[in-house]
Every structure is written in structure tokens, then in C-alpha cells.
Amino acid sequence: MNKSVARGIALALLSATSFYAAADAHLIRVGFNPGPYKEQFEKGVAPYLLSKGYKIEYKDFSDGIQVNDAVARGDIEANIMQHPVYLKAINERLGIDNVGIVQVPTPPMGLYGGKLTTLGPRRRAPSCRYQTSRQMNIARYWCWRALAG
Incomplete structure (x- = not known):
């Protein structure tokens, strides 16, 4: 650090x-x-x-x-x-009011496929909506199409 x-x-x-x-x-x-x-x-x-x-x-x-x-x-x-x-x-x-004081470094998130050469038609998203949001942001950053449903 x-x-x-x-x-x-x-x-x-x-x-x-x-x-x-x-x-x-x-x-x-x-x-x-x-x-x-x-x-x-x-x-x-x-x-x-x-x-x-x-x-x-x-x-x-x-x-x-x-x-x-x-x-x-x-x-x-x-x-x-x-x-x-x-x-x-x-x-x-x-219903609380916690406040962030300092932004700490967050470990990088990534996709680790090993043998995959393309994303293919489907990927699973986490069940937690906050993690899903983070995953969708990564997909948008890399210009991958992110569909809900």
C-alpha cells in the first residue's frame, strides 16, 4: 500500500x-x-x-x-x-448515514477464462445487485453488450 x-x-x-x-x-x-x-x-x-x-x-x-x-x-x-x-x-x-472518509484502493476485477477465445453468447451475473452493477460497468467499459433479463 x-x-x-x-x-x-x-x-x-x-x-x-x-x-x-x-x-x-x-x-x-x-x-x-x-x-x-x-x-x-x-x-x-x-x-x-x-x-x-x-x-x-x-x-x-x-x-x-x-x-x-x-x-x-x-x-x-x-x-x-x-x-x-x-x-x-x-x-x-x-436507513443509516455512514460516510466514506478516504477512498481505498480496490483490487482489480476481471474475467478469467483460461481457454476462452471469445465471450460467447452468455455469461452469468452475480445474484447480488451491487456486484451485478460492477460487472455491467466492466462490460460497458470494454464495449461488450450487457443485457438484463
């Missing part, structure tokens, strides 16, 4: 947690849903926070709905990995 990105995330977390009156003012509780973000945080952001005297408590969640709900309830101060479209959809779905 780029050092300036890591510091930006760390500074954003520090400013966000200053609004909370926790029993331990130097404790930051950070939630993660599955993906590479926890490891990136541990290697890129955590060392900076630890050097400034902060303690970090990690909490793992099985999906993005739970982690966003935990932020809204105040169970954790922050989470990492928020695609802006997904964050907006979750806010609407749960």
Missing part, C-alpha cells in the same frame, strides 16, 4: 475517532468484511497508528451489511473497503 494512502487513512481514522468518548481514548475499533483489506490495513496503516500510541482492536464480519450496521451503532469506529456505490445502497437499505 502506498505510504501516502496509508497515512491518509490513518489520519482520517484519527480524526473520525476524536468524536467518540470511549473509555480508552487511544483505542480504535476497526471492522473488516472478507477481502484483502485487513491485511493491507495491518501492514500499511496499523504501524503508523501504533507508533502514535493508538491501540487497534480488529473485528471480523461475514458481510458488508453487518460491518456497516456496526459502524452506525457505534460498535466500531471504522471499517475498511467501501465501494461508494455499495456504501450508498447500504445506507439506503439500513
Whole structure:
């Protein structure tokens, strides 16, 4: 992770947690849903926070709905990995108002066919509408025809 990105995330977390009156003012509780973000945080952001005297408590969640709900309830101060479209959809779905502070790098998405030489007539889309939206955006970017239905 780029050092300036890591510091930006760390500074954003520090400013966000200053609004909370926790029993331990130097404790930051950070939630993660599955993906590479926890490891990136541990290697890129955590060392900076630890050097400034902060303690970090990690909490793992099985999906993005739970982690966003935990932020809204105040169970954790922050989470990492928020695609802006997904964050907006979750806010609407749960009736919450979580706000993204820093955009973190998102791993690239791709099509991995190995032996395929053409896309052919059909491809499956994920059942999650947010992931389907991302897949359709990739298809449009590459000028592939994307049909719903």
C-alpha cells in the first residue's frame, strides 16, 4: 500500500475517532468484511497508528451489511473497503448515514477464462445487485453488450 494512502487513512481514522468518548481514548475499533483489506490495513496503516500510541482492536464480519450496521451503532469506529456505490445502497437499505472518509484502493476485477477465445453468447451475473452493477460497468467499459433479463 502506498505510504501516502496509508497515512491518509490513518489520519482520517484519527480524526473520525476524536468524536467518540470511549473509555480508552487511544483505542480504535476497526471492522473488516472478507477481502484483502485487513491485511493491507495491518501492514500499511496499523504501524503508523501504533507508533502514535493508538491501540487497534480488529473485528471480523461475514458481510458488508453487518460491518456497516456496526459502524452506525457505534460498535466500531471504522471499517475498511467501501465501494461508494455499495456504501450508498447500504445506507439506503439500513436507513443509516455512514460516510466514506478516504477512498481505498480496490483490487482489480476481471474475467478469467483460461481457454476462452471469445465471450460467447452468455455469461452469468452475480445474484447480488451491487456486484451485478460492477460487472455491467466492466462490460460497458470494454464495449461488450450487457443485457438484463
